[in-house]
Amino acid sequence: MAKIQIFLLSLLINSLTLISPTLGALKQGFTTDLIHRDSPLSPLYNPSLDKWERVRKSIRRSFSRVSRYSLSSSVSPNDVVSEVKPARGEYLMEVYLGTPPVKQLGIVDTGSDLIWTQCQPCTQCFKQKLPIFNPRRSTTYKVQSCESKACQALDPNQGSCSRRDTCEYIYTYGDQSHTSGDVAAETFTFKSRNRGNTSSFPRISFGCGIDNSGTFSEEGSGLIGLGGGPLSLVSQLGSSIGGKFSYCLIPFAVEGNFTSKINFGTKGEVSGRGVVSTLLVQKSPETFYFLTLEGISIGNKRIPFSSSKRSSLSTNDYGSEEGNIIIDSGTTLTFLPEDTYSELSNSVKRIIRGTPVLDPSRTLDLCYQASRSLKLPNLTAHFTGADIQLRPDNTFINVSEDVVCFAFVPAQDISIFGNVAQANYLVEYDLEEGTVSFKPTDCTEGQ
Structure with a gap:
């Protein structure tokens, strides 16, 4: 009996060791950078523009963005989400997908839910500077079934069931840009640029887009939804971050290599x-x-x-x-x-x-x-x-x-x-x- 107890204790310790990055995030929380798209640290930064042109472009993006909220009362709430204009957010965030982790860069959007990135093999993909995520090279990638919670959370006009009984998504945006592919689960890893800390979370649902076209920027890989719906990153992290996140945004007038920060879990309190x-x-x-x-x-x-x-x-x-x-x-x-x-x-x-x-x-x-x-x-x-x-x-x-x-x-x-x-x-x-x-x-x- 004693040998069995020792064996079970050993299994428990080994299990805790294997998932320690997630437990560390649960106990401590984590912080990562929010990079303003017009910052010199951003891949979207255009050095040919002076700072006033960048300010004016940001102001114009505000009017483009608010137009998606200003819909007639005849439009359903689900259509409000589907009409988010791509690459119109102001901040970018690095995320590492899969095992081994591969760097991706997404537009952060508190007015959107779905997380998605381009994936190989592409039927049609827009040009991006970072390597396109290849799920075949990840040991933790898994396509979601039609009965999964993530698939059920999609609006009927945004999700469908394939012949393989796997969940597929399609989002068409207001300017006719679109993304479509498999709804999958994967390990997401976040790194803090200054502190070098790493936090990993398994089984995060996202859109693995193999058909993506339109006005997407080649510097980005996709979109990171931080809205209040069930498919957003915040909602999926859920109890592991205690439902908390926070950010600290640097004022427009501040110049230099400063970055805004976003915090999750206990770090977000x-x-x-x-x-x-x-x-x-x-x-x-x-x-x-x-x-x-x-x-x-x-x-x-x-x-x-x-x-x-x-x-x-x-x-x-x-x-x-x-x-x-x-x-x-x-x-x-x-x-x-x-x-x-x-x-x-x-x-x-x-x-x-x-x-x-x-x-x-x-x-x-x-x-x-x-x-x-x-x-x-x-x-x-x-x-x-x-x-x-x-x-x-x-x-x-x-x-x-x-x-x-x-x-x-x-x-x-x-x-x-x-x-x-x-x-x-x-x-x-x-x-x-x-x-x-x-x-x-x-x-x-x-x-």
């Missing part, structure tokens, strides 16, 4: 002095992270969040309900209802003593001549239970050497709290508690 929290509101589509913005203050004036129009993502009036704004790391600007924006911009105009000028690209409508004497106001965003102090770096953006513009814009039927407003905040998503927390932080610290 936000606590201490200055933390405020607001509730996530469960709405359809579940991909998006909805918060409730009650108003915005400037000086002693509080402007209520309100609109006389109806949201395309709701049956109620745009500004008359909980969950009236989406928080999104992939959108540069902050979009507000026209009524709220009009009152807010007029209040900003009354306070600023500066020289009004036109935006050189004619995109933003509240701009001033930049100078040392220009004093820009602080704002406060009043979320339910959480007041977020917004400094000028969160509300204004330099679009040229001598022009600074308000980074808030009007939207017809959808609101988004963009990444400029979130800069220098540690932003935590706790999906188990249903909260989003904010902590003022210098996001360049420790780099």
Whole structure:
């Protein structure tokens, strides 16, 4: 009997040793880089553009991105997800697939769920600089069955069953780009550039795309969905990260080889002095992270969040309900209802003593001549239970050497709290508690 107990104990120790990377991630959490697409560290970086051209392109991507949210009420929530435009996110993340691990680079998207990358053998693949993932060379790759949870999570118009009884997916995007292939499970490994730590997670479901074409960039490999739906990376990591992730975004004005960070599990917890929290509101589509913005203050004036129009993502009036704004790391600007924006911009105009000028690209409508004497106001965003102090770096953006513009814009039927407003905040998503927390932080610290 004693020999049997010793044998079983030995098996347990060996098993723990084999899966120790995952257990380490479970106990400690992990951190990896979020590389802004316009950073010199990004493969999407275009050295032929000056920094102002890159800023203007980022602003234009905001309008392209928000158009996918602004759909007519006749469109189903599943179609909202399928119309995400490829390579329109602002941040990239490295992930290593398979055993042995192969480096891939994906656009990070908190407004999307599906994870996918190009795979060999390609029926049709767009050109990419990194080696295309070859599942035949991985010992941990497994195609998912039609009865798998991942396959069942796909919308009927996005998934199908092959003659082999394996699950296949197809996503067609708003610009007619598409990706299709097998739904598979694989080991995902994440590395921290500065610390050299590695965390691995087995059996993550993803799209192994063998037919991909359209406007995808050759510097990337696919997309990493961080939305709230069941197929996203965050949802799949689930209990192993305690349903928590956070990020710290570096402000636009900061130059140099700094990277924003994304944290998972215990590394993603936000606590201490200055933390405020607001509730996530469960709405359809579940991909998006909805918060409730009650108003915005400037000086002693509080402007209520309100609109006389109806949201395309709701049956109620745009500004008359909980969950009236989406928080999104992939959108540069902050979009507000026209009524709220009009009152807010007029209040900003009354306070600023500066020289009004036109935006050189004619995109933003509240701009001033930049100078040392220009004093820009602080704002406060009043979320339910959480007041977020917004400094000028969160509300204004330099679009040229001598022009600074308000980074808030009007939207017809959808609101988004963009990444400029979130800069220098540690932003935590706790999906188990249903909260989003904010902590003022210098996001360049420790780099």
